[in-house]
Amino acid sequence: MTADASTLKHTPLFERHREAGARLVDFSGWAMPLHYGSQMEEHHQVRRHAGVFDVSHMTVVDVTGADAYAYLRRLLANDIARLEPGGALYSCMLDERGGVIDDLIAYDLGGGAFRLVTNAATREKDLDWMATQADGRAVALVVRDDLAMLAVQGPQARALTLPLLPHSLRGPARELAPFRAAQGQVAGGEWFVARTGYTGEDGFEVLLPAERAPEFWDALLEAGVAPAGLGARDTLRLEAGMALYGQDMDQSTTPLETGLGWTVAWKPAERDFIGRAALEAQRAAGVKVKQAGLIMEGRGVLRPGMAVHTPAGEGVVTSGGFSPTLGRAIALARVPMDTGERAEVVVRDRREPVRVVRPPFVRHGKPLV
Amino acid sequence: MSEIPKDLLYTETHEWVAIEDGIATCGITDFAQDQLGDIVYVELPEAGSAVGAGEVCGVIESVKAASDLYAPVSGEVVEVNQDLTDAPELINKDPYGDGWLFRVKMSDPSETDALLDAARYEQFVVEES
Numbered sequence: 001m002t003a004d005a006s007t008l009k010h011t012p013l014f015e016r017h018r019e020a021g022a023r024l025v026d027f028s029g030w031a032m033p034l035h036y037g038s039q040m041e042e043h044h045q046v047r048r049h050a051g052v053f054d055v056s057h058m059t060v061v062d063v064t065g066a067d068a069y070a071y072l073r074r075l076l077a078n079d080i081a082r083l084e085p086g087g088a089l090y091s092c093m094l095d096e097r098g099g100v101i102d103d104l105i106a107y108d109l110g111g112g113a114f115r116l117v118t119n120a121a122t123r124e125k126d127l128d129w130m131a132t133q134a135d136g137r138a139v140a141l142v143v144r145d146d147l148a149m150l151a152v153q154g155p156q157a158r159a160l161t162l163p164l165l166p167h168s169l170r171g172p173a174r175e176l177a178p179f180r181a182a183q184g185q186v187a188g189g190e191w192f193v194a195r196t197g198y199t200g201e202d203g204f205e206v207l208l209p210a211e212r213a214p215e216f217w218d219a220l221l222e223a224g225v226a227p228a229g230l231g232a233r234d235t236l237r238l239e240a241g242m243a244l245y246g247q248d249m250d251q252s253t254t255p256l257e258t259g260l261g262w263t264v265a266w267k268p269a270e271r272d273f274i275g276r277a278a279l280e281a282q283r284a285a286g287v288k289v290k291q292a293g294l295i296m297e298g299r300g301v302l303r304p305g306m307a308v309h310t311p312a313g314e315g316v317v318t319s320g321g322f323s324p325t326l327g328r329a330i331a332l333a334r335v336p337m338d339t340g341e342r343a344e345v346v347v348r349d350r351r352e353p354v355r356v357v358r359p360p361f362v363r364h365g366k367p368l369v
Numbered sequence: 370m371s372e373i374p375k376d377l378l379y380t381e382t383h384e385w386v387a388i389e390d391g392i393a394t395c396g397i398t399d400f401a402q403d404q405l406g407d408i409v410y411v412e413l414p415e416a417g418s419a420v421g422a423g424e425v426c427g428v429i430e431s432v433k434a435a436s437d438l439y440a441p442v443s444g445e446v447v448e449v450n451q452d453l454t455d456a457p458e459l460i461n462k463d464p465y466g467d468g469w470l471f472r473v474k475m476s477d478p479s480e481t482d483a484l485l486d487a488a489r490y491e492q493f494v495v496e497e498s
Contacts, residue, residue: 023406034406035406038406038407038461039406039407039432039433040407040409040432040458231406231432231433235432299410299412300410300412300430301409301410301430301435303434303435321432322409322410322430322432348428348435
């Protein structure tokens with residue numbers, strides 16, 4: 001499990017992780033911190049105070065050109081027409097069959113320019129697909145590998161981060177509403193601050209010049225923000241009921257089957273986004289499965305791939321683990337549409353009872369289930 | 370480098386054993402708990418049950434994965450660490466002390482010959498990691 005860091009890609013913060021004693025793992029070809037000692041403590045730090053994640057391995061693509069707007073309205077299942085400059089939108093990018101190529105956040109940078117932040121594991125596939133769809137259009141796709149990305153999350157995250165931002169960005173960043181972003185050219189390059197995240201807590205995602213990332217990281221730690229690894233990031237997003245690409249959805253599933261129907265913009269009816277026809281056909285025929293949350297009643301841990309038995313038929317755990325906030329195992333599962341409030345999961349040959357709930361499990365530090 | 374007390378015996382599946390008057394106290398090593406990460410749940414053999422050396426006798430679940438627990442020696446389980454039910458993190462915090470797992474009344478004292486001493490276990494860990 002310990003990564004041979006020499007053959008892997010490094011983020012600008014690799015040395016910081018190593019110095020902090022991180023357990024480094026191979027995440028889609030990147031040497032990334034799984035934890036810095038205790039995944040559980042990092043999880044609690046984010047729920048109760050503030051933590052920072054290095055997410056510089058994610059793919060940032062700027063979309064510009066005369067056709068950028070029209071291109072993205074075709075490329076994405078959600079509709080960027082809903083955005084104003086400074087706004088952010090969560091969306092799936094679908095293939096013609098409605099299968100999810102990736103999920104992403106689209107930011108309206110103003111002036112007809114947009115920024116997409118997509119997953120690291122799907123980088124080549126995403127970039128190929130985007131380039132293919134851009135063919136023949138006046139669209140420029142620029143991958144921003146010159147930027148690092150840090151997610152500062154937790155109830156104290158914004159207050160602790162604001163004084164560390166470049167002066168000119170502090171005011172705009174302080175005023176940001178959820179899912180809004182501010183950017184600025186400052187000495188040393190381009191900074192971008194968004195009030196977004198993947199933990200169910202308040203906070204910022206900050207993009208900044210890669211060479212400035214180590215000092216910004218140091219300043220955050222100095223201010224009392226705890227470094228947090230991908231392990232805590234996974235349990236935090238699971239508690240928040242947020243889907244993980246490659247586990248909870250992929251190209252063999254549609255948004256309608258994976259709890260992401262709310263991200264599909266059906267109106268206006270004439271907007272012909274890729275996958276629309278397939279989704280409409282699926283909706284007309286009736287969607288057979290849905291995403292549900294599971295809470296284990298007894299002891300033990302739910303894991304991806306475990307079989308789910310319900311009176312309405314079989315399902316499968318897509319993400320599962322121990323919830324540090326709830327102190328018991330939780331999961332996201334794909335189950336028959338008619339699943340009721342009870343089910344059983346096969347845990348090592350034993351059928352364990354679970355309660356079926358609607359995610360999220362935890363939001364802003366508070367259990368919801 | 371993880372801690373490997375000199376006065377204990379070890380298995381290649383990363384359990385430790387302390388033997389006194391034919392009673393073997395068993396746990397998992399510092400190396401094992403470090404590899405597993407935060408432990409959230411343990412399933413141990415019941416007191417009074419029989420375990421066999423090298424056989425699966427329980428499960429340790431961490432935030433990362435579920436791992437089988439192997440009995441280092443054969444015999445009857447005479448005591449189980451009840452504190453772990455509510456505080457499995459004791460295994461992370463003190464794997465050779467408060468994080469012990471269970472005690473076995475050994476049925477075959479010669480089984481200790483198959484266990485590793487600290488030096489050989491350390492060598493094994495180095496080769497494996």
